Amino acid sequence: MAGFEIPFIARHLSAGERLGELLFGLIMTLTFTLTAGFVVGDGKDAARDLLIATIGCNIAWGIIDGGLLILGRVFDRGRAARIGRAIRSTTDDQRAVAAVAAEMDEFLESVTTPQSRQNLYRHIVEQVKTSPGQRTGVRGEDWLAALGVFWLVVFASIPAALPFIFIDEPWMALRVSNAILIALFFVIGYQWAGYTTIRPWRAALSLTLFGIAMVIAAIALGG
Numbered sequence: 555m556a557g558f559e560i561p562f563i564a565r566h567l568s569a570g571e572r573l574g575e576l577l578f579g580l581i582m583t584l585t586f587t588l589t590a591g592f593v594v595g596d597g598k599d600a601a602r603d604l605l606i607a608t609i610g611c612n613i614a615w616g617i618i619d620g621g622l623l624i625l626g627r628v629f630d631r632g633r634a635a636r637i638g639r640a641i642r643s644t645t646d647d648q649r650a651v652a653a654v655a656a657e658m659d660e661f662l663e664s665v666t667t668p669q670s671r672q673n674l675y676r677h678i679v680e681q682v683k684t685s686p687g688q689r690t691g692v693r694g695e696d697w698l699a700a701l702g703v704f705w706l707v708v709f710a711s712i713p714a715a716l717p718f719i720f721i722d723e724p725w726m727a728l729r730v731s732n733a734i735l736i737a738l739f740f741v742i743g744y745q746w747a748g749y750t751t752i753r754p755w756r757a758a759l760s761l762t763l764f765g766i767a768m769v770i771a772a773i774a775l776g777g
Contacts, residue, residue, distance in 0.1 A: 567699055567706075573746050575706040576742055577742070578710075579615070581772065582615050582707070583710055583735060605718035609715055612711035620704045623696070624697070628696070637657060739766070744757060
């Protein structure tokens with residue numbers, strides 16, 4: 555996994571987020587290059603046009619996806635603030651504990667006992683009631699996380715763009731680019747299996763098939 559463990563990005567995005575963004579970038583790039591191959595001509599400028607279009611597509615989607623990540627974090631922060639405000643405003647501790655349980659049972663039920671969860675939830679309620687509300691809105695770390703998202707999505711287009719630099723024949727460059735993208739699905743699946751209990755080869759094959767299926771679905775639906 556070292557090849558994908560860039561410290562700056564690892565600090566601001568979870569392993570699941572990094573995996574999702576890389577897959578998104580690869581799926582977008584492969585979908586675009588496959589469909590663009592039908593409309594870009596065979597002239598001397600075709601390879602250059604595909605190179606520019608491929609990189610431009612992922613730059614645009616990197617910006618969009620980074621913006622969506624910021625919005626999602628602001629929403630989650632606002633939701634947590636709303637729950638905190640509700641806990642502070644109620645005098646019914648059981649109701650406050652129930653509100654916390656509704657948010658956290660899903661994550662703790664399989665690794666705790668009912669009594670230990672109740673004790674934890676009561677402690678959380680006490681802490682929330684005696685602490686000031688957290689600031690919502692956009693924070694500096696959100697911008698840094700969005701930058702990480704942008705980099706990952708754009709990074710996915712770089713290996714796919716290289717054949718258009720070194721191969722003059724557009725059709726051949728396109729086919730090599732597609733092969734590189736499919737190989738990257740396999741490599742990323744193999745690497746990310748280390749975060750799970752799935753065997754690397756099974757994860758690699760599954761992720762490759764998943765990526766290809768998503769590309770086929772996107773093309774079939776007009777993507």
